[in-house]
Amino acid sequence: MKVVVQVKLLPDVDAVAALRSTLHVVNEAACWVSGVAFERGVPREYELRKHTYAELKARGLGAQAAQHTIKKVRDAYTTLKANIRAGNLGRPGSKRRDKAESKPIAFRPEAAQPYDDRCLSWQLDRKAVSIWTTAGRLKGVRFACSADALRMLREHRKGESDLVERDGEFYLIATCDVPEAPLNDNPASFIGVDLGIANIATASTGYRAAGRGLNRHRKRQADLRRKLQAKGTKSAKRLLKKRSRKEARHTANINHIVSKTVVTTAERTGCGIALEDLTGIRDRVRLRKDQRTTVHSWSFHQLGQYIAYKAKRAGVPLVYVDPAYTSQQCSQCHHIDRKNRVDQATFACRSCGTVMHADDNASHNIARKGESVWTAGRESRVPATTTRVAQTWEASRQPAAPYPQARPFTAGTS
Incomplete structure (x- = not known):
């Protein structure tokens, strides 16, 4: 089963600027790719790549970063289509659904960006990562996590990791493939x-x-939000954003x-x-x-x-x-x-x-x-029994028994 592990990056000042710039560049590029996809009727990923890959490379994205940006956009449209099909955005003609279908999907400047093992390498013994940015590769960026999270990364990390900025802090969300425990198929109750x-x-x-x-x-949180919203000052808005989650x-x-x-x-x-x-x-x-x-x-x-x-x-x-x-x-x-x-x-x-x-x-x-x-x-635990059809088929395979010879007829006998 898939489990995610979140670690907090501890970059220095220069690394913070590089990571923030990287997220802004790739998400700006993702918005542009989204516009191209919307104009062309959201083509398949391979066709979308033909229309956008060269431009993404010219914007300073590496080969893997460009591929992941295109895939991120295509996955976003797939999710939107699934939500529309499931009715999560309302019925046809509703205001919310029309708004979602009438314009390209937009990405926030600090939205998550996927990384694979070519763009990101882990040094778990040092609790550090080497990560690609638009300013070059950052090596030895420290991270912090719990002992259980570190053990999970060491034993089960597999697949992509997402870089995300939240409240001025940077996090890596890694995917771990954890084996499932054997199911107890005979619960007591x-x-x-x-x-x-x-x-x-x-x-x-x-x-x-x-x-x-x-x-x-x-x-208590609702009352505080109401007071801060009514106040409306810059400091109140800043505090609202800080306490949002x-x-x-x-x-x-x-x-x-x-x-x-x-x-x-x-x-x-x-x-x-x-x-x-x-x-x-x-x-x-x-x-x-x-x-x-x-x-x-x-x-x-x-x-x-x-x-x-x-x-x-x-x-x-x-x-x-x-x-x-x-x-x-x-x-x-x-x-x-x-x-x-x-x-x-x-x-x-x-x-x-x-x-x-x-x-x-x-x-x-x-x-x-x-x-x-x-x-x-649950499945039946009754052992299989031979059915009447199987018994008849087995009997048909046996050689037929000879007919008993008739006794000769003698007059006067009964």
């Missing part, structure tokens, strides 16, 4: 995980990740912690994991105006992705179940009633009288559905 807003995740094992701290952090980083860190806890428990106990398939939930639910910010800030998709790739690395089975009625059905007697859900946190069955936390009840329902999905989907 399944752990149901109910994803929510008041509680980020509730597992059928009793683990509950409360969302109160995360929601408080989001509200702070909430996203905080949320990602919490989701990593929650997903690691769930997967580690499943791996230790030999269980599988069952998640709700929440695809399109934001389009299905009806919200009051004061609920929209909260629901649209809900990072259930990111948490689900983290659980999925961690489970894949650990060899833990993962299934997705239908979320219908998981919050209204009693996990003990399976009675379904909207009135069973007394409020956000309380579940009281109208049939058997079971009372428990609503998220705990939902997690048990998800676990039961996960076992059903796994049982229905």
